[in-house]
Amino acid sequence: MNHDIHISITDRDGVLHNITAPTDMNLNLMEVCKLHELPVKGECGGMAMCATCQVYVESDHPLPEPSEDEMAMLDQAFFVKNNSRLGCQIHMNPQIDGLIVRLAPENG
Numbered sequence: 001m002n003h004d005i006h007i008s009i010t011d012r013d014g015v016l017h018n019i020t021a022p023t024d025m026n027l028n029l030m031e032v033c034k035l036h037e038l039p040v041k042g043e044c045g046g047m048a049m050c051a052t053c054q055v056y057v058e059s060d061h062p063l064p065e066p067s068e069d070e071m072a073m074l075d076q077a078f079f080v081k082n083n084s085r086l087g088c089q090i091h092m093n094p095q096i097d098g099l100i101v102r103l104a105p106e107n108g
Helices: 029-035 068-076
Strands: 004-010 016-022 054-057 084-086 099-103
Touching (some): 004 029, 029 099, 068 084
Antiparallel strands (some): 004 016, 054 084, 054 099
């Protein structure tokens, strides 16, 4: 069964984008941002080996704990906050319907 979810993403210019994302395609947030032409680089292709897809999670959705790889990348990233996550590690699923995120500033 196809189940689309809704995500609110504020870009680096403060513009809010209300996006619909499918949950049946195994997409992550970085890929969804790229599909909607938001300025997310995702240089490593979603392998948690860069921080060019960093977002600030602004809603209280239950997300899986960050992996050791994700934590290691966030330790080296710029502009990290308590609510920082790598977009490539947030997978589209029905539990995150209504997720609210803000794109982190670009590194460097």
